[in-house]
Each structure stands twice: as C-alpha cells, then as structure tokens.
Amino acid sequence: MAAAAALARLAAAFLLLMVQVACEYGMVRVVSETGGPRGKDYCILYNPQWAHLPHDLSKASLLQLRDWTSSVLCSPADLPATGFSNQIPLVARGNCTFYEKVRLAQGSGARGLLIVSKETLVPPGGNKTQYEEIGIPVALLSHKDVLDVFKTFGRAVRVALYAPSEPLLDYNMVIIFIMAVGTVALGGYWAGSRDVKRRYMKHKRDDGPDKQEDEAVDVTPVMTCVFVVMCCSMLVLLYFFYDHLVYVIIGIFCLASSTGLYSCLSPLVQRLPFGKCRIWDNSLPYFHKRPQVRMLLLALFCVAVSVVWGVFRNEDQWAWVLQDALGIAFCLYTLKTIRLPTFKACTLLLLVLFVYDVFFVFITPFLTKSGNSIMVEVATGPTNSATREKLPMVLKVPRLNASPLALCDRPFSLLGFGDILVPGLLVAYCHRFDVQVQSSRVYFVACTVAYGIGLLVTFMALALMQRGQPALLYLVPCTLITSGGLALWRRELGMFWTGSGFAKDPPQPSWALASAEGPQPLRDAEATQPQQPQPSELAEPEDAAGVSPQDPTSPAHCAPDPAGLPGASA
Template sequence: MGAAGLLRAALWALLLPLVAADEGILHASGSGVPPITKDYCIIYNSNWVSLPKTLDNATFRTLENLTSTVLCSSAEVPSGLMKDKAVVVMRGNCTFLEKARIAQSLGAKMLLIASKSRLSAISDNKTDFEDVTLPIALIRYNDIVDMQLVLGKEVNVTLYSPPLPEFDYSMVVIFLIAVFTVALGGYWSGVAELENLKAVASPGERETRWKKEENVTFTPVTVILFVVICCVMLVLLYFFYKWLVYVIISVFCLASAMSLYNCLAALIGEIPFGQCRITCSNKTIEVRLIFLAIFCTAAAVVWAVFRNEDRWAWILQDILGVAFCLNFIKTLKMPNFKSCVILLGLLLLYDVFFVFITPFITKDNNGLNFYGNDKNGASIMVEVAAGPFGNSEKLPVVIRVPRLEHSASTLCDLPFSLLGFGDIIVPGLLVAYCRRFDVQTRSSSIYYISCTIAYAVGMVLTFVVLALMKMGQPALLYLVPCTLITSSLVAWRRKEMKKFWKGSSYQMMEHLDYTGNEESTASATEQSGGQ
C-alpha cells in the first residue's frame, strides 16, 4: 500500500533498538513576569537515572548554554561555570558518560547533550562509570535554539517523565472519521451503480456509459500493476524524498481540490436553486459550479501555503483528505470479489515487507542504514513517513487529529493521532463493491452493512492492540482479515459465493451482446437483477 503504507507509516515506531530509550519532558521556564514556560522532548536511559513522574517532585536548575563545546575535556570550560547548574553541550567526539563524568566533576547537576541529527537511544555502558549520578538526557539542538529565542537567555529547566496515557481519546475522532468516510463512499458508489443500471435501458447512453466505466475499473492485472507502482514510488521516495515530497504535495493539492469539487457538486446537484447558466465556448455551465470550483481551488491553495501551521491546518487537511478518499472509493471500481482479495492481500503483504523486512535490507555491514545515521536498519515506510534526513516536510497522506492527552510522546514523536488514507481507501473499495453487489442482486444492503460493521470492528481491534502494546499498529493487519472474512461468510451463508467471487455478469453481457437494440439491453438487465 503505497498509499496505505505511507498512510499508516506515520503511526509506526516499530523495531525499537535493544538498548533502553525512554522519552521524557524538559520543562523550561523564562525569567519574565509572569514567566513563560515551554516543554521540549528529551531521550534518556531509565537504567541510568529515574526521573520524577510529575513536575511537583522535580527540581529546577539554571541552564548554562555551552553548545560551543563538546565537553570532552575539563579544560574546555572555565572553572566554576557549571556549579549547581544544568549544562547543555554538543554531541560528538566522546561518549555520553565521559561527558557526564567531566560535568559532574565540575559541579554540574544535570547534563543535556544537544544533537543536530535525529534523537536516538543512549547506549553507553553504565557499568564503566558507576560513579556518575547526575541525570543525562539527549535533546534536539533546534530546541535549544528555540528555548533561547522564546524564553530568553536566563532559563530554568527540569526533567520529568509522565506515564503514558492508557488511551488517547483523539482515536475516537479518528474512528468516526474513518467509518463515516468508508460508509459514505460505499453508499455513493452504490448510488452510481444504480444510475448505471438504469442507464442500460437507454440505448443512446449505453456506449458512453460503458467507456466511462472501463476507464475506472480495477482488474486483477491492473491491481498487480498498481501495487508494483506503489513499491517503486515508495523506494524512490526513500532515496529522493527531499525533492519528491513536493511532487506529492502538488499532486495532493490538485487531486483533493478536484475531489472536493466532485463531492460538493453531487450535493449541490440535489438543490433546485441557483441553476442560472452562462454560455462559454458554445457550452453552458451553471454559475454556482464556477464559484464552487473557485472555492475548492482556494481551499487547496490555502492548505498548501499554511500546511505546517499545526493549530488549524490539520482541519483543512482532514476535509481535503476525506473528500479525496470519498472520490477515490466512488470512482475506482472493483469488478469482483476476486480483484478485492488480490488487492487487499497484496497490499497487506506490501505493508509487512516494507515495515518488518526492509530494516534488514537498509542496514549495511557497519550497522548503519543507507543514510549513515542509525545503527539499526530503518523501516522504509517509517523513514518516508518521518522524513529522511529529518526533513520538516511531511507527506499529506494521513488524517490528523491532535492528541488530547499530554505526554512525552506528543513532543518526541507526533503531536497528532494519524490514520493513513490507505487504511480508509483500501477496505473502502471492498465496501463499495459490496454495496454495488447489493444493488445488482437486490439483496437489501446485507453485504454493504456487514462489511461496514466489519471495518468498524477492525478499527476497534486496531485501537485495542495499540492501547495494550503502547506501539503503533499496522491497521490493515486487522482491517483486511475482518472485512474479507465477513464478506466471504455472508456470501457463503447466502449461497452466492460464485456470483460474489466473479461479480455481476450484467456488464459483460452488455459488452458482448451490444447490438444497439432494446432486447439485448433488457436481457442483460434482467440477468443482472435475477442474480
């Protein structure tokens, strides 16, 4: 799931290093009245030091900024400068514990090590330095710069590590958005299928309809080709992220604007007001659709300009993302259950490979990945989602909702709960097929309702495992079995598995028997309804 992988990859932090790596919070306070405070992410080793769980038990220290030195020698700093202070120095040239021993000998009470690269585990051998007792933590260099700009030169800091929340209630919002989008996309696809069936009775419209359907139908061959393209695209993103990320952003803006237009145009079409038209190039168009196109384009442009504004840009991204998923589910047509099984199965295997297997491929003989910045091989999906080289630009292929529970994870990992578009679109295509099959066989929506419920159950199962394991989960690992098994059981129970597997024959009959006469058309329609 190129889409599904990138979609969900933002959630995952799999294949953790074997050394201890604990997330904590540095709480910084300025010297103003009232003092300005701000929290920053830190990484520490709980085997070396135990941090308080709340601010109530934390001790504040004055911060001494010594990022001009790496502190590999006590001669690098004047005597007495560190006494009873928290000290921040640069990473490099010597081990963390060697720096800590020097800082402790000079009277420091806390050591912060600033890193310009991505934060990683602290893995020195503590047994070689049993006499080191001061807290040691790794912090981003950019956070130190931000601290000086926001809080001023006189800053007091403390460290603490609050426990992880049992459940992040933003997941409830994610759940509602996902189920709503899948259900509505499937229903919309069924409405389009019903209109297509009615159009079969009109010989003048039949050929046009057939060509249109042929362009958006996923066959088993095109499914395989689609997955191969996704694989190639993901690998290219891994190596050329800094350039391709802007291509993806541009494509998202264009596709989401068109999708939002299609979704809103379908709603506006049901309103019997404001239908005045103008003539342009011998064609007439409704004025309200012109304004709608301008509005949708403006929405995509505003998002593109302010996409890194975390306070509100996520709302616009989610609206555009939901429209994109709805239009994708409605437009791409799975012709039968066989194609659905191939698509969902291949994307599930794709997910597993690029998350679990690629870390062994990206690791070279020296224990570094292709970028040379991680001793443990990195998952290609995780790297692409996080942005290789620490790139601040993120791929806009996820639904984002701010986390409602305050914890170190919101600072160190992602301040948002995420669900990839693929986790909506991929199962959504199966739900849409079930809805169309219901329409073709007049089966009272049993397939559609069952598959939608199965999708909701799969999402709940994903969140339960997430809460229990405290680790991001690949949603398709639960969504694919839930939806495929449920759909199969319904078809088997109704003794329609053969029809469900091969799909309705009304399209094939229409294509093969098309002669332009009413008898052939009526026969194809009757066979479709009789199934």
C-alpha cells in the first residue's frame, strides 16, 4: 500500500509538472488603434502562478499598450505621473526582480505587464508569497517581436493576452506518418529486391567492372559498435560546439542527399527515350567512363536542388519541402546501400540504438546543467545558439494547428532519420528473407505494419507527455517482437536468426529458366559478342547509373550507346 501511495504521489507530481510546462507559452494579440493591418499574434513566455490567462481570445480584454521601454520599472520614480490605469505597460528587463516590476505596475493600475527581453526568454519566477500578492499577468516578449510590432502597427496599439490550449495531436503528424511509413516500405522493398536480384545474377557479374561499387555494405558487430560510439561522440560534440559543427552537418547532408536523389531518380531517367549518347573521350575523374548525357544532366539537377536548399534552408515557408524530399532520397539510398545480413545483426543494432536513444532523451536531463535533454536540444537547435541554424537530419512539417507551442518554441514537428533508417534495415532484411523462403512477403508486410503501429504509439506518447520522445523506444520493440514472433510461429526462427535461409545457389527465377531453355550460343560466340542483359521483374538501381567502361570502337564524340539499351555496357 505504501509503495502504491508513493507511486500515486509521484504520478500526480509528474502530471502537475506537465501542466505547468505546457502552460508557460502564451500569445499576445496586437491590433492597431487606427484601423491599420489586421491583428497579429506574438509569442510570450509567462508563469501561470502569477495570474492565469484565458484560453479563448474572445474572453481576453483588449487593452491599450503603454510603451514604457525607456524604463526598467524598478522604483516608484520610474512610474508615470498618470499611472497605468487600464493599460498594459511595456517595460525593459533588468536591474531588479520580476516581483518588484509587477508590484509597481499593479499598484499603479496596470492590468498586466509585458517585459521586453533581448536575451533568451525565461519564465518570470517568484515565491509563493509573491504569487499570492499579485493578481495581474506578467510575461516576457522578445525584443525582435517588439520591433516588429512597432514597425507593423506603429506605437498606438491595443493588446490582449491569452494562452490557447495545446491540441493533443497536430494534423501534420499524419503527413509525417505517411512519409515515414512510405519511406520504410519503399526502401525495404527496394533494398530486398535489389539484393535478391544481385544474388541471382552473381555468377554472371563476378568479373563486371562495376561489381565493387554495386556491392552493398554488410554491417558487422564491430561496425555496429564503432557506429554507436561515433553517434554518441558526435551528439556530445554538437551539444557543446553546436555553432561550429552545424555547418559541417549541413555540408554532409547536401552531399549525401544529392547522391541519394540521383540514385532514386536514375531508374526513371533511364526509361527516357532520349539523351542516350555519351560524352567524348577524356581522362577526367568519373567522366573518363563516358557517362550518358541524360545521367550527367540528372547529376547536375540533383546537385542544383541540394544547393538551392542549402542557400534557402531557413525559409520556413517552403524550404522544408525540399529538405523532406532530399531526406527521403537520402534514407532510400542508405537502405539500399547498408545491409544487415542476419536477424542477429538486426537485433544487436536495434537494441544498442534503443539504449542510445533512451539514454540521450530521458537520462541526460539529469546530467546537464540546464536540465534539458541532449538529444532534443541538438535536434531542435540550442536556445542559446548564435547561428539559429537547425540540423537537417530530420523530416520536418510545419504545425497546422494554431498554438503557442507552434508560434514560440517549435513551429515544426520533427522525426529523425534514425527513426526511419534503423527499423528500415530490419524491414529490408525481412523482405530478402521473404523472397528466399518464398513466404509471399509475409515478414515484410508484418514488419512494415509493426513499424506503423510503433510510430502511432510514439505520437500518442508525444501528445500525452507534451515533450520530445525517443521514437526507437516504441519502434524497436514493435518491429523486433513482431518479426521474431512471426518467425517463431512459422517455425523458421533458426533460419531467420542466422540468415541461413539465404541459399548460396538460389533457384533460378522464371525469366532465367525460360532463357536457359532456348538455344544456347556457341562458346566462341560468347567470347566475341557482348552479352545482352536479361529482362527482370526486379528493378536494379545499380544499372541506373548509365555508366560503362570506355568503348574503343565508338567515336570520340557523343555517340549512341552501342548496345542500344539504357545502362548497357559495350
């Protein structure tokens, strides 16, 4: 009973803490007294223990704003001769406590107090006795917003202070859900299909010139440990040296996302009926392979998109669309390139990153001086950052509901790339296993559905707790338990765990058997004539590069591809 009572008190204290944090942000509606532009909302930071603000704007009093920013309002001498009767004074921050300012304002008839701050906004605090004495609201307003108010509306304005309730769930979560689940499903399917096709064609490609660059990277336990150590180190370095390292991350993102966009679009460009000619002979890096003109133009387009985002990345109105498109392309490219060879490797990677995510979100607040989570602080950008830059390694969608949180602190909802890539690698493994054991993609579908359910649970936790959540806390158990449980139910857990379901010499697909039944060319002809690529139901991204070794028989100028097929090699 004592333990239950202690848990109840702890839960009650936690709920009170959540309510207090959720109510610290409010809005001030500003309208011109002369009938100029229509009203506009600005962010304020207030302490509800001084006085509560109405949740509905219609219930908030529209009062005259008295510009008293030339004073810090710390002594009776700073008060105007006529007082602040039925007004909301706007005063400068500094030289005394919030209690001294609001006590003087209340004594002179003010109905509220706005304090201008050139520094980071902090909740105006006090003690219990002071809270009981004061009956008017007090809030902080940023100096930048004050300048915008005077520039937009002039000096004669009226204001209303209110704090609308935060919606439980913003509609932009639906957009993030569709993008995340779609990326995991498409990336897992693409990566699995590509890997299976490569296994079928391996005996024909051992001596191919592009074999090494087409191979996926198998993740080993050593690589997993090194990767996690690097992630921890980079996150801590970003926390302490954010303003310097953020530009390095932005540069890496531009390079990696342009590569990913090229990889995703190249299969579509290969289907175009034009641009098959190749550039002239040269000795330049990459260009000495004489890529097709259309692939060269695609590369320039992808680089241009990445550069445009890099230049206009802080345009909140539309730059997030480019960032999300580049981010999805980057995730698809990574899922295609990185491969987990066994369910054992999947379990190790997901569990280690599970601990990593939980530690940096829930444990680090007890280790930092500010009491903030290192993960959330880095993902959303430190409040004391001089650059005001944000890390691009997230999917971001602007909030669609009007709320103080959207206006003040986090105007975007975010989902990190790691929350897509880590479960996505398991989904790709499930798809490869499906094809090898001919299970009608039951593992792939089950793991994808489990990812979607885990993401929904993440959104529910976010709505209930109103604070950043480690998504892997919910995604890892959902995907691991579902895929492992399915393998156990189908009595394939041994093969699924070790990857032994992947046969060394898998059976030929139908298109390969049909080809084998036809007339076979003579061995001498095989040595002298180029092989025609076999048709396939599985799209192979590596053939989309449109690059072949230099053809000594083709002219030096731009000429059609010798084989007459997209991506074929002479």
